Amino acid sequence: MSNAEQRLYARESLIYTVTEDLLVILEDKGVSKSELARRLGKSRAYVTQVLSGSRNMTLGSLSDFCFALGIEPKVFLPVGPEPV
Template sequence: MSAKELFYSKDHSFTQDEACAYAREDLIYNVTEDLLVQMEDLAITKVELARRLKKSRAYVSQLLSGSRNMTLASLADICFALGIQPKIELLPDTATAQQETSSVEKTIKYAKDTWQIEVIEDLTPNPVILESNVIDCRNLSAWEAA
């Protein structure tokens, strides 16, 4: 459960900045928690990790608490020191994807409701160029008869 879900209802509307801040905090929390779980499974303490990284214990504590910015380089170093391979997967945000899909569907519905599309069935395989930007693809014999 994220902090967002803990303090706000699902229908609460966030500003762009608030949503971005929550996404950032969720990522930091999830990565650091995953690292701590791996360390526990491998029976590696923060002191041992600091020794392997040749960094201070305070540095490691700050990284794993989220109070120090963890770069991709420092994440890679920690994973190497733990003997694990990081895997980063980037997925579209389901809420954003649903909003975009909804917007496209509304546009298509509007177009269908307001535009009339006329289908001309008797087409020739080769178009005839009438002017530089006008092409007539209808059956020429029908025009000749008229």
């Protein structure tokens, strides 16, 4: 796999993981996309686009989604060399 392909795969994997985690949290908390949109002051279409991965999510919007769901966002970035 080329560098460009690896970068694209990593990007798509991150988007998928974050959006799937948010969808699980929505379901666990019994919050609809419409209710989440209301809490965010955004349209349902915006929420749907973000959660489908078709609209880019910034760290700021991720934080807003988490706040609206009553959770604290945590980001894990490995530091140091990867194990061989």
